[in-house]
Structures are given as structure tokens and as C-alpha cells.
Amino acid sequence: MSQNIIDVKHLSKQYMKQKAVNDASFQIKEGMICGLIGPNGAGKTTIMKMLGGLVIPTNGSISIYGGCTEAGLAKARGRMSFMIETPYAKEKMSARENLEKQRLQKGIPDKKRVDEVLKIVGLENTGKKHVRNFSLGMRQRLGIAIALLSKPEIMVMDEPINGLDPEGIVEIRELLLKLNREEHITIVISSHILSELSLLCTDYIFIHHGELIQAVSSDELKKLCKEFYHIHTDNDEKALVILEEKLGITDYDLDEDGSIRLYEKMDKLTEVSRTLYEGGVIPITLGINEANLEKYYMNMVGEQNVEHNEGTKASD
Amino acid sequence: MWNIMKAQRHQIKGDNFIIYGFLAAIIMQVLPIFFDQMDMESMNGGLFAVSTFGMIPVSLVIVSLVLVARICGWDMDDKTINYELLSGHSRSQIYFGRVVMSLVYALVAGLMITVLPTFIVFIIKGWGNNAAFKEVFVRIAVMMCPYIRWICELVLVAFIVKSSNATLVLGFLMCEAVVLAQTIFEDATGILINVQFAMTNMIELSQITNSKMELVNGELISVFDASLKSSDITSSIVVSFVVAVLCVMAGYAIFKKRDM
Numbered sequence: 001m002s003q004n005i006i007d008v009k010h011l012s013k014q015y016m017k018q019k020a021v022n023d024a025s026f027q028i029k030e031g032m033i034c035g036l037i038g039p040n041g042a043g044k045t046t047i048m049k050m051l052g053g054l055v056i057p058t059n060g061s062i063s064i065y066g067g068c069t070e071a072g073l074a075k076a077r078g079r080m081s082f083m084i085e086t087p088y089a090k091e092k093m094s095a096r097e098n099l100e101k102q103r104l105q106k107g108i109p110d111k112k113r114v115d116e117v118l119k120i121v122g123l124e125n126t127g128k129k130h131v132r133n134f135s136l137g138m139r140q141r142l143g144i145a146i147a148l149l150s151k152p153e154i155m156v157m158d159e160p161i162n163g164l165d166p167e168g169i170v171e172i173r174e175l176l177l178k179l180n181r182e183e184h185i186t187i188v189i190s191s192h193i194l195s196e197l198s199l200l201c202t203d204y205i206f207i208h209h210g211e212l213i214q215a216v217s218s219d220e221l222k223k224l225c226k227e228f229y230h231i232h233t234d235n236d237e238k239a240l241v242i243l244e245e246k247l248g249i250t251d252y253d254l255d256e257d258g259s260i261r262l263y264e265k266m267d268k269l270t271e272v273s274r275t276l277y278e279g280g281v282i283p284i285t286l287g288i289n290e291a292n293l294e295k296y297y298m299n300m301v302g303e304q305n306v307e308h309n310e311g312t313k314a315s316d
Numbered sequence: 317m318w319n320i321m322k323a324q325r326h327q328i329k330g331d332n333f334i335i336y337g338f339l340a341a342i343i344m345q346v347l348p349i350f351f352d353q354m355d356m357e358s359m360n361g362g363l364f365a366v367s368t369f370g371m372i373p374v375s376l377v378i379v380s381l382v383l384v385a386r387i388c389g390w391d392m393d394d395k396t397i398n399y400e401l402l403s404g405h406s407r408s409q410i411y412f413g414r415v416v417m418s419l420v421y422a423l424v425a426g427l428m429i430t431v432l433p434t435f436i437v438f439i440i441k442g443w444g445n446n447a448a449f450k451e452v453f454v455r456i457a458v459m460m461c462p463y464i465r466w467i468c469e470l471v472l473v474a475f476i477v478k479s480s481n482a483t484l485v486l487g488f489l490m491c492e493a494v495v496l497a498q499t500i501f502e503d504a505t506g507i508l509i510n511v512q513f514a515m516t517n518m519i520e521l522s523q524i525t526n527s528k529m530e531l532v533n534g535e536l537i538s539v540f541d542a543s544l545k546s547s548d549i550t551s552s553i554v555v556s557f558v559v560a561v562l563c564v565m566a567g568y569a570i571f572k573k574r575d576m
Contacts, residue, residue: 053401054576088398089396102399104326
């Protein structure tokens, strides 16, 4: 049974009048690939910075590998690596020189490690080219190289595929999956490209307006992202009555335009269609909507925005 | 902390900015030879030391500004200092690693600038009778105390402004403004300011004004009195030490609580 290696309790960060993170609690287990999902300004980067010690929490506690004191956390961070925001680098140095400096400050004795990580991320041929002449994608790769330098046990990555071309995105995804599978590296990753996260993550943490909305595993998410029939007819009101009386449906929702979302009878499309037709209703749209992370997230954000706005109005 | 210092050493090695600053400081130090059109025939170690003493504060300011700005400010400019925190180094290791680097490099460079040219002349021409070796040596040694204080003040500035360029500008303004303000005030009011600023202390220690003509070995030469009063020595050392420690602790207090 995998243990909790990161334990965050009631974590908050207040800047002047704004709460960037509000009472967030979550655990990261060994071996997880955990996706942090949220819109811009949700608090994902602030949480990652607090995990890394760059930002000092206002309230709450962080424990990494059991260490929760300043000294304990510093020691634990030696087993981690981070890539936060746009990778930091010395602009007038080459990729190799930047990595060499990081190798020295991390105390990595093996000089060949620099060549290894340059090759892994595809920057081995940059030579003496200064980082200021790098593209965004190349800078991202350099950030990943720095993160890989110390062979960490946990990697915390803030939008690592930002700026990469499609080939690069696939490369990094496969690299992260390989590191997780073969070297048992735990990964905490944020990205706006939800389709990529859905191919990568074993668990998800949803954050909005600085608050943790939900923490679910990918299996649980599949259950929550229900598939449904989308039914739109020439008379949706009548169609609903027919379906309730003839098929006894109870698990459904109505969209704004009156069309029906039916969450049951998923293996009985023919029966639904015939029932509607026999009842004198002509189906215009009748199809299965597959749920996915993106739709689930958009629905959740939409609900949260409504709640947040109502909360803001109430406090005004 | 040792790893941080090794990484800093790697970074500043071959840094053109530091090399140019060091060269500029050396040139400033030996400039009096050319402007004052000294008689190189009668030049010796003692005379050279006394003649170039006045430029020591200028040279020390140049070299210390360049080194502290680079060692302390550069990594905060581009946020590469964050990697040290993210790698598990404590804030005290990161801060004091830079303080030690700044002090060591600036002191070594400062001593090279102040002592090396004199030492070269001494080797070639001997010390001579224009100034007592012990007095010159003590003066240079005591001058290192406000210099150390100045370095610590610059470190504090660097950690407040978090920028290499801003450290350079503010540091330069600090030394110029302090000296200018003190001079203007004293000239205008006739009131002597008894507060010892690092820069004014270094300038005071660099001024050798007492000299007399003496017949030595049948030759009439200028003999300079480079001695210092014990009270001046004590106050320079004590005040410099206290202010240096306060600046270092203040810098750490600021850095420890700062969000990066």
C-alpha cells in the first residue's frame, strides 16, 4: 500500500487583501501522477511554490516524507525537483553552463549527468548558444533537464509542456510515464491541456479561486463523468413524459434548450428511439455523449463561478 | 553552503563584468603615478604607497560594488537563486554562502589592488625612507575594517533591492551621497559630523597629510607620518564590526521572510 509522501493540511496564503490559497488539504501518495487542475489564478502555482519553499504559507502545514519543520522540509526537498513558472536560467550562459551550475549547487558529483539530461530532453546539440536565444520550447526543455539532474523521487512541474510542439508534448508525456513506471517517481503536474493530463494522471486535484474543490482518482473520475444520451426531439416536453411513463426513467437532466440528458438505459438506445417514435415524437438528435476530463472540469468551473459570484454578492 | 559557494565560484569565473571591474579598480589605483607625474627614478615602495593611498577607497568601492552586485544580486535578477531553495538548501545556507563569498572575494581583490602594486614597486625599488613600513601596513590593515563594513552594507542593499544593477546604482549613490552630503553640511554649518560612515572612514584613513623634509643619507626627502592614533584604530575596528554584524543580520532577517 503506497504511503502519503506529501501531506498538506489547511494550507492558506494571503497577499494583502487577496487569498491566493484558502484552506487547502490534500495528500500525494507514492507513485501517483497527480494533476493539479484549475484556471489561471486558481492557486496552483502558489501551492507548488509553497511546497518548494519559495513562498511562506500564511496558515497550515506541509509535511514531505514526514518532515514538517523547516530543516525537515529542506532535507525532503533534496529528494524532489521542481519546475515552476517559466524556467529560470542565466540568459548569457549556454544550456550546458546553466546545468553545470545547477549540478554544483545540488552537490551532484557525476559530471556526466549534465550530458545525460541534455540528451534526454533533446538539447545536446545547442553547444554554446546562449539561453537568451532559445525558443520557449527550448527553455521548457532546459527546465525539465534541470529538474531531472538530481534523479529525484518526486517531481513537481508547473505546466511543463507549455510552448512545446506536438512532438515535444508526446516526448515529455512518454518520458514522465516512463519515469513513473520504471523509476517510481511521483509526479505532481499542472497543465491547461486537460487532454494531456487525462493521458497522464492517476489522480486529480481541482482548484478554483484558491480553494480545493475536489480530489479524485482517475477511476473515481470516470464514474463521476457519466456518459449520457443527448435527446432532442420536435417536442422535448412530450418526449420526456413518454420516456417517464413508458420506460420509467428517473436519472436525467434537462439542458437550457429543453433537450434531455438521459443517464440510464445506456445499452438500450434502440428501445429509447422506438419508444419515442411510437409515442409520436420525432428524434432530431439522439446520441451518446462520452464524458471526459475537459467537460467535467468546465461543468465544475461553471458551478464554482456561480457559487463564488453568489458568495461575493452576499458579502457585498 | 559549500555547494552554493562552489556554484557561485563557477559562475563568476570568467565573468567579464568582474574582470573589467577589477581592471578598472587597478587602473584607478595606479593613476596618480601618471597624473602627478612622479619621478620614477626616486620612486620606492614607501613613497608609492603614500602617493596612491588616496585612491584606495575609490578602487575598493569599484571592486566591491562589482563583486557584491554579481554574487548577491545577479541570481535574484533572473530568479536562479530559487533553484537553491527548491534543491533543499536552507535560507541561511543560501544567504550566508553569499555573504562569505562576497567578503572573501572582495577582501582578496581589495588587498590585491591596494597591496600588489606597492609590493611590486617594493620588490623592484626597495621600501625606502619616505614612510615607515609598519605604519603603512597598520593603516592598510585598519582600512580593511570599514571596507568589510562597506561590503556588508552592500550585501544588505543587494538583498533589499534583489537586483545586480540596482545594487550597483544604489551602492554608488550611497558612497557618493554620503561623502558629498557630509562635506556640504560641514562646510555650510561648520559643524563636524562625528558619525563614522564606512566611506568617510575609509577616506579619513587614506589621507596622509603629515610630512616633513628630512635629510636622510645626505639626501633631502619628504618623510610621511602614516601612523594612526590608537583611538582612531579602536573606533574604526569597533564601529565597523558592529555595523557589519548588524547589516548581515538585517539582510538575513529580510531574506528569511521573503516570498520568492
